[in-house]
Amino acid sequence: MDDATAGRAQVSAVAGSNRPPVGGFAWPEEGLTRIPDWVYTSQEIYEREVERIFHGRTWNYVGLEAEVPEPGDFKRSFVGPTPVIVSRDKAGALHVFENRCAHRGAEFCRHARGHAKEFVCPYHQWTYDLAGRLVGIPFRRGLNKEGGMPRDFEPAAHSPQALAVTTHRGVIFASFASDMESLEDYLTPDILKDFEATFDGRRLKLLGYYRNTQPANWKLYHENLKDPYHATLLHAYLVTFGLLVAGNKSAMIVDPKGRHGVMGSAKSEDRPRVDDASKREMRTYHENMKLNDPRILDYVKEFASPWSVTMMTIWPNLIVQRELNTLGTRQIVPHGPGEFTMIWTMFGYEGDDEAMTRHRLRQGNLMGPAGFLGLEDNEAMKFVQDGIRKSAEEKAGLLELGGREEVSSETLITEAAIRSMYRYWRDVMDL
Amino acid sequence: METAPLRLKGFPRGAVAQAPFRELRREIEEFHAEYCYVLDNNEIEAWPQFFVEDAVYRITARENVEADLPVGLVYCEGLAMIKDRAFAIAHTAMFDPRYLQHMVSNIRVTAASASGEVSAEANYLVLQTLIDEDTRILQAGRYFDRFLRQAGRLLLKERHCVYDTLRIDNSLVYPV
Numbered sequence: 001m002d003d004a005t006a007g008r009a010q011v012s013a014v015a016g017s018n019r020p021p022v023g024g025f026a027w028p029e030e031g032l033t034r035i036p037d038w039v040y041t042s043q044e045i046y047e048r049e050v051e052r053i054f055h056g057r058t059w060n061y062v063g064l065e066a067e068v069p070e071p072g073d074f075k076r077s078f079v080g081p082t083p084v085i086v087s088r089d090k091a092g093a094l095h096v097f098e099n100r101c102a103h104r105g106a107e108f109c110r111h112a113r114g115h116a117k118e119f120v121c122p123y124h125q126w127t128y129d130l131a132g133r134l135v136g137i138p139f140r141r142g143l144n145k146e147g148g149m150p151r152d153f154e155p156a157a158h159s160p161q162a163l164a165v166t167t168h169r170g171v172i173f174a175s176f177a178s179d180m181e182s183l184e185d186y187l188t189p190d191i192l193k194d195f196e197a198t199f200d201g202r203r204l205k206l207l208g209y210y211r212n213t214q215p216a217n218w219k220l221y222h223e224n225l226k227d228p229y230h231a232t233l234l235h236a237y238l239v240t241f242g243l244l245v246a247g248n249k250s251a252m253i254v255d256p257k258g259r260h261g262v263m264g265s266a267k268s269e270d271r272p273r274v275d276d277a278s279k280r281e282m283r284t285y286h287e288n289m290k291l292n293d294p295r296i297l298d299y300v301k302e303f304a305s306p307w308s309v310t311m312m313t314i315w316p317n318l319i320v321q322r323e324l325n326t327l328g329t330r331q332i333v334p335h336g337p338g339e340f341t342m343i344w345t346m347f348g349y350e351g352d353d354e355a356m357t358r359h360r361l362r363q364g365n366l367m368g369p370a371g372f373l374g375l376e377d378n379e380a381m382k383f384v385q386d387g388i389r390k391s392a393e394e395k396a397g398l399l400e401l402g403g404r405e406e407v408s409s410e411t412l413i414t415e416a417a418i419r420s421m422y423r424y425w426r427d428v429m430d431l
Numbered sequence: 432m433e434t435a436p437l438r439l440k441g442f443p444r445g446a447v448a449q450a451p452f453r454e455l456r457r458e459i460e461e462f463h464a465e466y467c468y469v470l471d472n473n474e475i476e477a478w479p480q481f482f483v484e485d486a487v488y489r490i491t492a493r494e495n496v497e498a499d500l501p502v503g504l505v506y507c508e509g510l511a512m513i514k515d516r517a518f519a520i521a522h523t524a525m526f527d528p529r530y531l532q533h534m535v536s537n538i539r540v541t542a543a544s545a546s547g548e549v550s551a552e553a554n555y556l557v558l559q560t561l562i563d564e565d566t567r568i569l570q571a572g573r574y575f576d577r578f579l580r581q582a583g584r585l586l587l588k589e590r591h592c593v594y595d596t597l598r599i600d601n602s603l604v605y606p607v
Contacts, residue, residue, distance in 0.1 A: 112494060208495040208502025212599035236523035292511035341598060346502045361506045365516070370490065370504045370603040372519055378602040379526045 032419040034396040040217035046337040054080025059173040061318035066204040075113045078333040089130040096174035097132030098160040134159045169199035188255040194262045197305040203350040210344040212369035216385040218334040225311045226417035258420030259315035264307035299324045326363040439575045445541025452540035467533035490592040532558040547580035570594045
C-alpha cells in the first residue's frame with residue numbers, strides 16, 4: 001500500500017456535495033481550506049491529471065520562437081510528461097508533434113535543439129518531415145518483390161500525433177485538444193495584461209538554460225507562486241532589501257476560473273521602514289545586512305506595469321518570471337506525483353546593449369536552482385513533499401490565511417489564490 | 432550522434448605536450464587542494480580569498496557553452512559579488528544541511544604568458560550528502576581557469592565551471 005492510499009478511508013465525503021467520491025478519494029469536509037495529502041502523492045491522481053489537465057483542454061508552454069527562429073530549426077520539448085518536437089517548416093509555420101516513432105515507438109529525436117531538413121528515426125530510418133508527417137519507410141515495397149509493408153498501408157495515416165499550436169508575442173503553446181479557445185481567451189484580460197507587459201513586442205534574445213529536478217509534486221510549484229505569504233518570510237533578500245515586504249504595494253491576481261495567477265509587487269525606492277512589531281514577525285529580516293555590490297538589486301524601469309516584480313503562473317505548466325530585470329520562463333515537466341523537472345529559459349531583448357545584458361545576468365543570481373531566492377523555494381518544496389510522503393497517517397494542509405475566500409487581493413498575507421486553484425482543479429478532476 | 436568538443440571562447444585548447452608546464456601544473460594542483468578544502472570544510476567565507484579584485488566566477492551548463500549562451504547558474508562579476516554570495520550562504524540562505532566533497536583531476540595547463548597569466552583546465556566532481564539520503568553526484572564538469580600571480584600566489588581572474596550534469600539535483604547551494 002502506498003502513502004496515498006493509506007488513510008483514504010478516514011476522509012469523509014464532501015458534506016452537502018453532489019460529487020461522489022471517485023476512486024475512494026474524497027475531499028475533507030472543511031472544503032478548500034484543507035488540501036488532502038493524496039493530492040500530492042497518489043499515482044492514480046497523477047495519471048488523471050495527465051489525462052485531464054496536461055493532455056486535456058489546456059494550452060501548454062513548449063518554448064520560445066527565439067529558440068526556433070529559422071525554417072528547419074527544431075527543439076525537443078514536453079507537454080506534461082510527453083516528449084514532443086517543436087519545429088519550423090520551410091514556409092515558416094510552427095508544428096508540435098509527439099516525439100515517438102510510428103513504427104516501434106522510439107523517441108527518435110535525440111538532440112535538445114538543432115536544424116534539420118527532416119527527422120529520421122535511427123532504428124529503422126522511418127522518416128518524418130518538418131511538419132511531423134511520416135513520409136519515408138525504407139523497403140516499403142520490399143526487396144525483389146518479397147517482404148515490405150502491405151500494399152494498402154498509408155503512411156500519412158500513421159504520423160505521430162500532431163498538437164494544436166498557437167503563439168503570442170513570441171511564446172509557443174501547444175494542446176492535445178484540437179478545439180481550444182484562443183490563447184487570449186484562455187488567459188483572460190487581467191492575466192493577458194501582465195503577460196503583455198513582459199512580452200511587450202520586443203524580440204526576445206536567449207541568454208541560456210538551467211534545468212533541475214524537483215522532488216515535489218508539480219502543483220506545489222504553482223502554490224508557491226500563489227502564496228505571497230511565504231515570500232515575506234522565507235526570502236531574506238526580498239525582505240531585507242524591500243523587494244517584497246508585507247506593506248509594499250502589491251497584488252495577487254487570479255483569473256475568474258482560478259487557474260492562472262499573477263503575484264505582483266512594487267519595489268520600495270528606499271530600504272523599507274519596518275516597524276519593530278513586523279521585524280519580530282520576520283525572522284529573516286537582517287537589519288545590518290549590506291551588499292558589497294548592490295547592483296544586483298538595481299531596477300531599470302522598462303515595462304508598462306506598476307509592478308517591478310511579477311511571478312505569473314499560467315496553467316498548467318508555465319511560470320513567467322519578471323524579477324526586476326531578470327526574465328525567464330519556467331516549464332514544468334512532471335514525472336509522477338513526487339517529482340518534476342523544471343526547465344528555465346532565461347532571456348533579454350534584441351536591442352539590449354552589453355551593459356543591460358550583463359545587468360540581467362548579474363540579477364540572474366536571484367533566481368534558478370542556485371539563486372538566492374530560487375534555491376530556498378526548491379528546498380522548501382522538497383521539505384513539504386518529504387513531510388507529506390513520510391507522514392504516518394493521511395492528513396491535510398491548512399490554508400486559512402486571508403480567511404476562507406478565493407478572490408484576488410491586495411494583501412500579501414493570504415492563500416486565497418491557492419484555494420482558487422483547487423476549486424478549479426477539483427472541478428476538472430471531478431473530485 | 433556525437434556532441435561537439437567542449438571549447439570555451441577565449442580559452443585555448445592547449446598543446447598535447449605538457450612537460451614545459453610541469454612546475455605550473457604542480458602549483459595549480461596545490462591551489463585546487465586548498466580551494467576545495469575551504470569549500471568541503473565549510474569555510475565558505477574564506478572562499479573569496481582565491482580571487483583577484485575584478486574576478487569573474489561563473490557556473491554554467493555545458494549546453495549553454497555549446498550554444499554560446501552567456502547565462503550563469505551563478506554569475507559573479509567582481510570580488511564584491513563573490514563576497515556577497517559567500518555571506519548569503521553563510522548567514523541568510525535557507526537550505527537543507529549538507530556535506531560536500533570536491534574532487535579535481537586531469538589538470539591541463541593550456542597557456543602561460545610572460546606577464547604571469549596562466550590558463551588551465553581541470554575536471555571536477557562534486558559529491559553531495561544530505562542527512563537522510565545517499566551520497567549523490569551533484570556536479571561533474573570542467574573548470575576553465577585564468578590565473579594571475581599576485582604577491583607570489585596564484586589567484587583566479589576567471590573561473591568558469593562548466594557542468595555536464597545538466598539537471599541539477601533540486602538545488603545548488605555552495606560554489607563549485
